Amino acid sequence: MNYLELNNKRLPIPSFFQVYNFGGGNGDKDREIVYAELTGDTPALVNYHYINNKFPHLFRSSLFNNVSSYNSVGDLYNFIRTRLIEKGEIYSGYKSSEFDFNTKVFLLDSGAFNIIKFLAYDVGYDILKFNERIVEEVISYYDFANSLKFDMVVCFDMGGKYTEKDGEKSNEMLNKFLSQIDSEEFNNRLLKITAKYLKEHPDYYPKILAAVHGETPAKYKENTRHILELEEQYGVQFGGFALGGIASYKQVDSSWYDDIDFSKIGKRDFIATVTPARACKIVRELVGNRPIHALGCGGYNNIPLNYYCGATSFDTASPVRRVGDGNLASTKIVFDPTPSRESFSKYFIGGINSDGTLYSGFPKYIKLNEVPDKMNLCGCPACKKAENVYNIKKLYSMKENDTEANYYSRQLIGLHAVYQHRKLCELISRYNSMNDFSSEYENKFTLGLKYIYNNL
């Protein structure tokens, strides 16, 4: 297996990053930290906006109050985990083991859009004042990543199109303000600030990943070239590239995928794999042998194409997010396998079996009640703890009287899914090409991926 050498850690190529959203919500997000040993040294992506209490938001945790006093982000999460366990956010039937977050590779992403919104509000939507403040904020973001010894940090950038959340549409001041910002010009300005910062900080600890954007494949190429020119101009080298704006095919220009004929393989399972694969390929061809992280693109079906098209890593929050669907009513009928309209936590099936073989059908998330009690578990640390599907359902059903038992079952489900993404990375790293991988593990899933690969 190939590795990316970081300061004192090694990142396997390819790597799946688990997304730690503690600080951006409660419940499952806390428990993901508490049961961290179940995903071991799987790398993690953390959102600056959530873990930095200088920005007001709904789920701000006081555990981040003295965030800058830690020597490393690993120490910070060791502290948080201890505190959450002391608070009793752990199932009484579970015996917690020692865990050191310093074994993980950590990537910091800015969550810049939320920060930009806050700054805009804070300066009374005055664009001139905003332009001054943003420089200070970008610098303090990089300083923060350095002082906590993050291994990698994504360039502070606005992202492409933003998705309007509740209340934003009606915020006229904000919308008027945002309409004055040309995101392409703005992101390029942020890249320049970053290049200058890097030049002034030759001993900077994290690898800074330059953010790549572009509405169409042609613009993506152009933006990558622009970053390479900027490196020459400033005499610096970024630690790699972070590919943005390509995670959702629904939000990209259809020119990314509309030349692919999906009729032979089925559109639903494959359409989301094309844009990230193409973006990885574009950037890989221009940047040579340098790290490429595909932001938000680590969905299971995407992983092989990401890798064979040039990505060295990727992330997604979805494995653990799928457990969030489980409501109280569902916990009362979890032993009834009849398909139900109730909202259940979803279990990842498919993927790699305990004997190392690949599941013959399509990998997918199904409602917990529909998982057969007799189904063999995959042998990952979470599955070993669970022992069998019945035990997971039993814990899940206990919600009304023992919330922690229910949370624990949800972590067993979510962290199993995380581990499956990691196992797939380990498996594909042994094969040199999409064709080699798919001939060794030939099924509808790998044949579909091969078809896309050969038509990109």
Ligand SMILES: [Zn+2]
């Ligand atoms: Zn498992």
